[in-house]
Structures are given as structure tokens and as C-alpha cells.
Amino acid sequence: MSNERLVGDPEVPAVSFEQVSKHYGPVQAVRELSLQLPQGRAIAFLGPNGAGKSTSMEILLGLKHASSGRVEVFGKPPRQAMTAGHVGAMLQSGGLPADVTVRELLTLMTKLHPKPLRVDEVLLRANIADLADRRAGKLSGGQTQRVRFAIAIAGDSDLIVLDEPTTGMDVENRHIFWNSMKDEAERGKTVLFATHYLEEADQIADQVVVINKGRLLANGSVSDIKAMAGFQRIAFRLPGVTREQLLNLPHVVSLDVLHDHVQIQTSDSDKTFYALLDQGLRPMEIEISALGLEQAFVAITERDNGDAVETTETEDAR
Ligand SMILES: Nc1ncnc2c1ncn2[C@@H]1O[C@H](COP(=O)(O)OP(=O)(O)OP(=O)(O)O)[C@@H](O)[C@H]1O
Ligand SMILES: [Mg+2]
CATH class of the missing domain: 3.30.70.980 (YebC, transcriptional regulation domain)
Known part of the structure; x- marks a missing residue:
């Protein structure tokens, strides 16, 4: 089946976890997680510290292997989906190379993707045109987060995975950032984001997934979760x-x-x-x-x- 048929086919979930477990020695980070995330939605991943949000995300990005179970991204194994350019990501922690400008960095990143956006378009969508000529190593914490988001969307990927993207942002920047996330979802992208800002989930998410101690506790709309x-x-x-x-x-x-x-x-x-x-x-x-x-x-x-x-x-x- 071609990529195009899987992406955009409502029968194919953007992400599917089937009985996925992950342990680090004695620590059981994810326990028999079964979950399907539909395409074209903004989905919030909620859970206390240590719940297994980052681990689950790293598994679906192909950065970690599940101890057992099966994960598919647009019907493919995670690494294959990554290589095909279906996925853009912003991990929980990570810096930027210090000596390049933001524009140079984005130019480099877009070259890694099969069908990237133009750099000017990335700057616009991530609301960072004013940072284009700044050296990445000289940015503030909140500005760094915005550039990392720009990298996540640079490939015009179908699934955007964001692990606590607004940590360290002030209130105004967080709201600007939410709009960028919403715009991506409205363009038909699947946006999966982990957050501890419940207001963020309330404002943006079509679907909310709650995990605790590695297990799925709830999965539904914001009003389902409230009910x-x-x-x-x-x-x-x-x-x-x-x-x-x-x-x-x-x-x-x-x-x-x-x-x-x-x-x-x-x-x-x-x-x-x-x-x-x-x-x-x-x-x-x-x-x-x-x-x-x-x-x-x-x-x-x-x-x-x-x-x-x-x-x-x-x-x-x-
Ligand atoms: N590389 C690792 N080696 C050992 N244990 C790990 C490793 N990474 C995560 N863990 C453990 O796995 C569990 C889940 O961690 P994870 O980072 O997935 O949680 P999280 O939901 O993202 O938490 P937070 O909200 O703090 O980011 C925790 O108990 C954590 O200590
Ligand atoms: Mg985490």
C-alpha cells in the first residue's frame, strides 16, 4: 500500500499501541498500553510525573523499543514511518547547536525531510520570523522551545509529537504557541502533545488520554473526561x-x-x-x-x- 493511501485513510489510525509494555530493569514504565489515536486530531497526553508519557512517545518515534506489544504509526513500524517523513517531533529535553543562526538550522533540518516546508513558511508558522538571524545558542529558554517546535513542523509531517512543548514559556508565549499548534491541527495534522498544563489540553485537545503508572486510565473528549x-x-x-x-x-x-x-x-x-x-x-x-x-x-x-x-x-x- 502506498503512503498516501495510509495517510488520510480514516480506517488507519495515526498511532496504534497494542498491549505495549516497556520496562527499564525493575521499573515498569508502560504497562499493556492499548490505544488508537485517529488521524487529524489534536490529542493531549496527560499523566503525573513518571506516568510513562515520554516513554510511550519515544516508543512511537522508534527511539526506544517496547519490551513487548506492537506499535504502528500510519500502519507502519515506527522507524519506517519516521524515515518516510510522516513524523516530526519535539522531545522533552534537548538543546540546539549553539553557533548557527535559526535560519541556518531550519535550512539544515528541512533538508532531512522528503517534502519539507519552505524555511520562510516554517518561520511564519512557528511565529519566529523575528528570531531568524539570531544564533541558536543565544536564545532564551522560551525562544529555544519555539525554535524546537519549528524543527518539529519543518518537514510538513502528518503527525507532530510534542513532549511538554510549552515548559518554560511565559503566559503570552504559551498562548501564541497554542495558536500555532491549533493551526497545525486545522491543517489536518495529527498533533499529539504531552502537557502538565491542563488549561492547554482543555483549549486545544479534541481527545484526551490520561495515563498513570504506565497504564491507560481514560481516553475521550474533554467532556468525557470531566464526566x-x-x-x-x-x-x-x-x-x-x-x-x-x-x-x-x-x-x-x-x-x-x-x-x-x-x-x-x-x-x-x-x-x-x-x-x-x-x-x-x-x-x-x-x-x-x-x-x-x-x-x-x-x-x-x-x-x-x-x-x-x-x-x-x-x-x-x-
Ligand atoms: N532511561 C531510563 N532508565 C530507567 N528508568 C527510566 C528511564 N526513562 C524513564 N524511566 C522511568 O520510567 C518511568 C516513566 O518515565 P517517563 O519519562 O516516561 O514519564 P513521564 O510521564 O514522561 O513523566 P514527566 O511528566 O516527569 O515527564 C519513570 O518511573 C522513570 O523514572
Ligand atoms: Mg516526560
Whole structure:
């Protein structure tokens, strides 16, 4: 089958992991990971430090071998997909050669790809035209990240893998960078990025993959992940309220009372709220909402770490 038929064929995932495990001696970095990532989407890889995000990415880039299982990129073994120019990447760490200018560096990098972008186009897409004539070794941390992103997109590859691309960027640059990532996804590229900025995932990702301790915990849209956490948040103001008055409400997962302001996380916002009214309490400025992605992520990973067992017991006891 030709490259063109695999790339752009919705039946062929951009990345497929089947029962992939990787251990480093006694450390099990990835455990039986099975996951298919569709083409043409922006996909966020979330997980705490040491979850196995970088290891999984390095395996799909052909930089590391899985201990067992099977990985395919556009239906091919990772190294073959790399050689065919299907993949551009920005690893978690890595510097730039110091003595060349950014333009020289990008000129060199585009030559490594079969169908690269023009260097001016790369500079434009990565928003670094102003850095073109600067020496790579003299760039700030955030500028270096932007140039590394430019290298990742220089080959006009179908899959762009970015491992924590915005680390070290200030807020403004991060937002500019997000737009560049979104533009790549809108051009039909598959963009897979690992991040600890949950807002980044919320803003950019069509699909979110959560891993913890090398295992897949969740895979779905941002709203699927929020729903999976299974909690809602109730916030209100109630002058003179005490924590004790609220302790016996049903389905409460966590309770914060600060002066007149109350925040409740609950597994059933209707029942918690009706019980509040049944107690004769009349809260004001009421807000009931789903958890944010960050809170949902914390809830899902804590549950997996076993912390939530205690919460469930407390809830049952009420
Ligand atoms: N070369 C290596 N040799 C031994 N252990 C390793 C090696 N690389 C990673 N590990 C271990 O594998 C596990 C997964 O690491 P990995 O770098 O994939 O996590 P991560 O999800 O990318 O974390 P972070 O958010 O900190 O970047 C960790 O326990 C880590 O210590
Ligand atoms: Mg990592």
C-alpha cells in the first residue's frame, strides 16, 4: 500500500499501541498500553510525573523499543514511518547547536525531510520570523522551545509529537504557541502533545488520554473526561454558615468553607442541593458546574492511586 493511501485513510489510525509494555530493569514504565489515536486530531497526553508519557512517545518515534506489544504509526513500524517523513517531533529535553543562526538550522533540518516546508513558511508558522538571524545558542529558554517546535513542523509531517512543548514559556508565549499548534491541527495534522498544563489540553485537545503508572486510565473528549470524574461543584454564599452545618449533606466528596463562601464537590449535585434546602438553609449566588479538566484529572488519578477509597467510605458512612 502506498503512503498516501495510509495517510488520510480514516480506517488507519495515526498511532496504534497494542498491549505495549516497556520496562527499564525493575521499573515498569508502560504497562499493556492499548490505544488508537485517529488521524487529524489534536490529542493531549496527560499523566503525573513518571506516568510513562515520554516513554510511550519515544516508543512511537522508534527511539526506544517496547519490551513487548506492537506499535504502528500510519500502519507502519515506527522507524519506517519516521524515515518516510510522516513524523516530526519535539522531545522533552534537548538543546540546539549553539553557533548557527535559526535560519541556518531550519535550512539544515528541512533538508532531512522528503517534502519539507519552505524555511520562510516554517518561520511564519512557528511565529519566529523575528528570531531568524539570531544564533541558536543565544536564545532564551522560551525562544529555544519555539525554535524546537519549528524543527518539529519543518518537514510538513502528518503527525507532530510534542513532549511538554510549552515548559518554560511565559503566559503570552504559551498562548501564541497554542495558536500555532491549533493551526497545525486545522491543517489536518495529527498533533499529539504531552502537557502538565491542563488549561492547554482543555483549549486545544479534541481527545484526551490520561495515563498513570504506565497504564491507560481514560481516553475521550474533554467532556468525557470531566464526566468520568463523576463529580460536580456547588458554590454559594451563606452568611454565618459553619462547616458543621454542612457535614451531614449526602454525596459530598469534599467541602470547603471560607467565611461566608462554600464550595462543595459532590457525586450528585441535585441530591446534595435538595438536602441543603431541606435543612432550611437558603444559600445565595448559587453556581452548580461540572468540574474543570484539572479537577477531573486530579480526581481520576487520585482514585487510581487509591486515595479515593477513603472518600467513598466517608460518603457511605453519611
Ligand atoms: N532511561 C531510563 N532508565 C530507567 N528508568 C527510566 C528511564 N526513562 C524513564 N524511566 C522511568 O520510567 C518511568 C516513566 O518515565 P517517563 O519519562 O516516561 O514519564 P513521564 O510521564 O514522561 O513523566 P514527566 O511528566 O516527569 O515527564 C519513570 O518511573 C522513570 O523514572
Ligand atoms: Mg516526560
